[in-house]
Amino acid sequence: MYAALLSNRYLTSRLIPFIAIAAVALCVALVVTVVSVMTGFLNMLKDSGRQIVGDVIVSSGIGGMPYADEFVADLRGLTTVQGASALIDTIGLLRMPYPRGDQKEITHVQVWAVDAASLATVTDYANDLYWKPPANAAAAAALAADDPRRHLDASILEDGKSLVESRTGTPGIALGMHVSVGNARQRDGSYLPRFGWFMPDCDVTLTVVPVSGQGKIAEPREQIFPVVNEVQTGVYEVDKNRVYIPLKEGQRLLRLDEAPLFDLNAEPDSQGRYPVIGVTPARVTKLLVRAKSGISANALRDQVELAYQAFSKRIESDPSRSARMPEFVNVLTWEQQLRDLITPVEKEREMMRVLFSLIYLVCAGLILSIFWAIVIEKTRDIGILRSVGASRAGVLWIFLRYGFIIGTVGSALGVLMAWGVIRNINAIHEAIGSDAPRAIWIGTFVAAGFCALALVRTIWRGRLLAILLWLLGTSVLTLIATALALHHGTLIWDPSVYYFTIVPDQVDWTTAWSTALGGVLFSVIGAAIPAAKAADIDPVEALRYG
Amino acid sequence: MAKQPTPILSARGVRKTYVFGAIPVEVLRGADLDVSQGEWVAVLGSSGSGKSTLLHLMGGLDKPDRDGGTIRFQGTEVATTHGARLDLYRNREIGFVFQFYHLLPELNVLENAMLPAMVGHWFAQFSGRAVAARASASALLESFGLGHRLHHRPAQLSGGERQRVAIARALANSPRVLLADEPTGNLDVKTGEGILDLLSERHARGLTVVMVTHDPAVAARADRIVKLTDGRVEDEPPTASKPLKDNE
Ligand SMILES: Nc1ncnc2c1ncn2[C@@H]1O[C@H](COP(=O)(O)OP(=O)(O)OP(=O)(O)O)[C@@H](O)[C@H]1O
Ligand SMILES: [Mg+2]
Numbered sequence: 190m191y192a193a194l195l196s197n198r199y200l201t202s203r204l205i206p207f208i209a210i211a212a213v214a215l216c217v218a219l220v221v222t223v224v225s226v227m228t229g230f231l232n233m234l235k236d237s238g239r240q241i242v243g244d245v246i247v248s249s250g251i252g253g254m255p256y257a258d259e260f261v262a263d264l265r266g267l268t269t270v271q272g273a274s275a276l277i278d279t280i281g282l283l284r285m286p287y288p289r290g291d292q293k294e295i296t297h298v299q300v301w302a303v304d305a306a307s308l309a310t311v312t313d314y315a316n317d318l319y320w321k322p323p324a325n326a327a328a329a330a331a332l333a334a335d336d337p338r339r340h341l342d343a344s345i346l347e348d349g350k351s352l353v354e355s356r357t358g359t360p361g362i363a364l365g366m367h368v369s370v371g372n373a374r375q376r377d378g379s380y381l382p383r384f385g386w387f388m389p390d391c392d393v394t395l396t397v398v399p400v401s402g403q404g405k406i407a408e409p410r411e412q413i414f415p416v417v418n419e420v421q422t423g424v425y426e427v428d429k430n431r432v433y434i435p436l437k438e439g440q441r442l443l444r445l446d447e448a449p450l451f452d453l454n455a456e457p458d459s460q461g462r463y464p465v466i467g468v469t470p471a472r473v474t475k476l477l478v479r480a481k482s483g484i485s486a487n488a489l490r491d492q493v494e495l496a497y498q499a500f501s502k503r504i505e506s507d508p509s510r511s512a513r514m515p516e517f518v519n520v521l522t523w524e525q526q527l528r529d530l531i532t533p534v535e536k537e538r539e540m541m542r543v544l545f546s547l548i549y550l551v552c553a554g555l556i557l558s559i560f561w562a563i564v565i566e567k568t569r570d571i572g573i574l575r576s577v578g579a580s581r582a583g584v585l586w587i588f589l590r591y592g593f594i595i596g597t598v599g600s601a602l603g604v605l606m607a608w609g610v611i612r613n614i615n616a617i618h619e620a621i622g623s624d625a626p627r628a629i630w631i632g633t634f635v636a637a638g639f640c641a642l643a644l645v646r647t648i649w650r651g652r653l654l655a656i657l658l659w660l661l662g663t664s665v666l667t668l669i670a671t672a673l674a675l676h677h678g679t680l681i682w683d684p685s686v687y688y689f690t691i692v693p694d695q696v697d698w699t700t701a702w703s704t705a706l707g708g709v710l711f712s713v714i715g716a717a718i719p720a721a722k723a724a725d726i727d728p729v730e731a732l733r734y735g
Numbered sequence: 736m737a738k739q740p741t742p743i744l745s746a747r748g749v750r751k752t753y754v755f756g757a758i759p760v761e762v763l764r765g766a767d768l769d770v771s772q773g774e775w776v777a778v779l780g781s782s783g784s785g786k787s788t789l790l791h792l793m794g795g796l797d798k799p800d801r802d803g804g805t806i807r808f809q810g811t812e813v814a815t816t817h818g819a820r821l822d823l824y825r826n827r828e829i830g831f832v833f834q835f836y837h838l839l840p841e842l843n844v845l846e847n848a849m850l851p852a853m854v855g856h857w858f859a860q861f862s863g864r865a866v867a868a869r870a871s872a873s874a875l876l877e878s879f880g881l882g883h884r885l886h887h888r889p890a891q892l893s894g895g896e897r898q899r900v901a902i903a904r905a906l907a908n909s910p911r912v913l914l915a916d917e918p919t920g921n922l923d924v925k926t927g928e929g930i931l932d933l934l935s936e937r938h939a940r941g942l943t944v945v946m947v948t949h950d951p952a953v954a955a956r957a958d959r960i961v962k963l964t965d966g967r968v969e970d971e972p973p974t975a976s977k978p979l980k981d982n983e
Pocket of ligand 2: 788
């Protein structure tokens with residue numbers, strides 16, 4: 190009863206509890222925001238990793254794997270498999286249509302020769318095609334006036350999905366979004382053609398180098414492809430380097446297609462040709478496999494490995510086959526495959542973890558010391574209470590209640606703040622990235638001016654605290670206004686530095702709850718320790734603090 | 736012949752040593768004081784003689800040295816009591832008035848005066864008794880001339896008013912004994928007189944009072960005066976201001 194009365198009075202009749210609440214709220218908000226963004230970042234990386242390569246990747250050497258269609262069919266027969274797709278992964282040179290004139294820019298690319306239809310069952314390929322007309326009127330209205338997507342035909346999406354230019358029937362190429370310099374990223378994440386280079390209107394020339402199974406390099410081969418669409422996986426490393434062409438074209442260019450098998454031991458005919466004794470099957474270098482939801486990549490990996498051994502045995506024991514399966518293939522999960530990409534981020538997160546446990550400790554220390562100061566100041570009150578017969582537990586309860594209320598209110602506000610910041614983090618980032626609106630910095634200067642006037646007035650009246658506060662207000666506002674006026678937007682989250690084009694904006698609720706709990710706990714402990722200490726000494730001792 | 740009342744509070748051979756830095760200061764060196772039921776005793780002594788120390792020990796607010804004598808309340812040892820029993824002693828049997836009032840700044844006058852009542856009924860649902868406690872506290876404050884001040888904070892009161900609130904607080908649970916440490920020490924003579932009148936009136940109604948002071952004029956209001964010198968209590972012969980015939 191008196192405990193409730195007193196702790197309520199301590200809460201409401203003084204300024205310091207509000208400072209404590211603000212401190213708890215800021216600490217909680219800080220930790221929740223940063224950990225949420227970092228966790229979101231890693232999750233995004235992992236998610237998009239799967240979106241890009243599926244769950245399990247089977248790769249062979251440069252000579253490739255034959256009979257891929259049959260093995261893919263085998264894989265699709267597994268109950269754990271959602272989809273599988275064969276492809277060739279190689280490197281190539283891409284001659285861009287720009288600049289105007291003869292000297293065209295040439296860039297090196299990672300070439301994926303894919304079966305676009307089955308690739309879409311394993312990765313997010315179909316959804317990642319960037320150029321498509323808006324889905325409905327509302328989406329159209331949301332686009333900028335000069336956004337090329339306003340005027341696109343539905344065929345561009347279909348061409349991207351089939352990798353065929355439907356107008357001419359020619360096999361086409363899809364470029365990663367950042368392969369061409371023609372795509373200028375706008376602040377809202379959309380793209381405008383730079384200098385008029387709208388890639389789907391252009392042709393590019395792709396040069397690849399066939400390599401024989403023995404590692405011999407043959408004459409490079411080139412082909413002109415119309416650009417049918419561009420692909421945005423959201424992972425900058427991929428979007429900067431990768432191009433997609435139809436599997437058949439890739440096999441032909443790399444000499445991995447189906448070919449007659451000649452008997453080199455026989456006598457060549459009059460034109461120098463050896464007799465044909467069969468066909469060598471077409472080959473691929475990679476298989477991507479997607480697990481059904483709920484199946485772990487590691488479990489699927491083991492199954493795929495077994496399936497491959499079984500398949501390989503079957504081919505081996507079939508005398509009608511002209512080719513053998515490679516003895517050794519690499520079966521990796523996407524995490525193993527994308528190690529290069531994931532490791533730095535995981536390292537970064539570990540470092541962040543360490544830094545944040547430090548910040549967490551600092552926050553806890555701050556909360557503890559604030560409460561310590563509050564309660565020590567109340568030691569005399571504790572002496573009074575004890576001298577009129579209040580028990581130790583009763584005194585302790587006042588401050589436990591006090592710490593609990595401050596901790597709870599502060600943590601709740603902190604989580605709320607973090608939630609507000611995280612949900613709007615892209616807009617905030619956007620605002621930081623833009624020049625400050627003129628009205629705002631001029632307004633801040635005006636406010637600073639008013640502070641300066643008030644300062645002059647208080648100097649006249651000679652009130653020291655008021656002078657100090659107005660001086661502080663004037664200088665802080667002037668600084669802010671100057672900074673705003675001079676500030677030129679810089680995007681912190683530059684997509685060419687980070688993997689992603691947007692900042693994760695989901696609150697990590699596990700972190701939020703545990704941090705809030707920590708906030709309450711440290712507030713209670715911070716209040717309880719000095720209160721217990723004060724309740725333990727004789728009332729006379731406590732009264733001497735007056 | 737003077738009546739021989741039974742001692743309600745008795746200190747025997749009380750010793751208290753403070754260790755100040757490395758030097759132990761023996762403040763009380765075997766002080767004896769018997770206080771009879773209904774008596775008003777004044778403890779005189781110069782500053783630093785240990786008056787407050789003695790009063791604190793008798794009120795259970797501090798502990799004597801180990802083997803430093805006994806303090807009995809109605810025959811029960813106080814010096815070695817602890818825990819809930821000691822809390823109960825401080826709350827019910829004793830009312831303590833400090834030289835510096837020691838009111839809680841966040842509570843108003845009425846709440847300060849009700850504090851012992853609230854504290855004492857921590858477990859026994861205070862709410863049931865709240866109305867009664869509130870009524871008796873405000874009646875007491877009104878009789879002390881503070882009826883118009885009930886909802887003011889201590890900071891808004893004068894020293895004399897604060898001391899009257901402190902006395903009201905000390906009397907809240909109708910204790911048997913009031914221990915007052917220089918209740919007029921910070922007040923001018925006239926205000927001090929008012930406070931002493933209050934005590935005198937309560938004493939007339941049967942309250943036992945032990946009052947500490949260094950002012951012989953103040954001490955003269957008591958039934959009996961003892962003097963604290965060299966850590967011991969001595970009986971003080973009646974002074975001129977209190978003629979012999981009154982003390983017969
Ligand atoms: N906690 C303590 N630590 C060290 N010395 C103390 C402590 N409390 C009291 N003393 C010393 O004990 C002596 C007696 O103190 P006490 O307060 O009892 O004196 P007093 O007679 O009440 O004096 P005054 O008239 O000034 O109030 C003083 O010398 C004081 O300095
Ligand atoms: Mg004193």
